[in-house]
Amino acid sequence: MSENKTVSYNGLTFKPFIEASAIAQRVEEIAATISSDYDGRRPLIICVLNGAAVFAVDMFRGLSIDAEITFIRLKSYEGTSSTGVSSKLSD
Numbered sequence: 001m002s003e004n005k006t007v008s009y010n011g012l013t014f015k016p017f018i019e020a021s022a023i024a025q026r027v028e029e030i031a032a033t034i035s036s037d038y039d040g041r042r043p044l045i046i047c048v049l050n051g052a053a054v055f056a057v058d059m060f061r062g063l064s065i066d067a068e069i070t071f072i073r074l075k076s077y078e079g080t081s082s083t084g085v086s087s088k089l090s091d
Contacts, residue, residue, distance in 0.1 A: 031062030
């Protein structure tokens with residue numbers, strides 16, 4: 001990864017410190033572990049939106065077993081600070 005690479009979002013600038021390939025490899029490992037641990041069963045994967053959506057979908061695609069995925073929206077942040085309390089958002 002380039003040392004000078006940055007990503008901007010909502011006026012904030014971030015410097016990635018984990019390469020995309022390392023993340024992808026770890027997601028594959030997690031999917032393989034879940035597939036092994038739940039072989040012969042049909043697990044329900046529950047994803048908390050919005051933050052975990054990309055991870056959950058990538059991991060779900062890597063499963064080698066029959067499974068189901070669903071999503072729930074929770075909120076604990078106001079702006080860039082946590083309120084310390086999670087609450088379900090309306091559908």
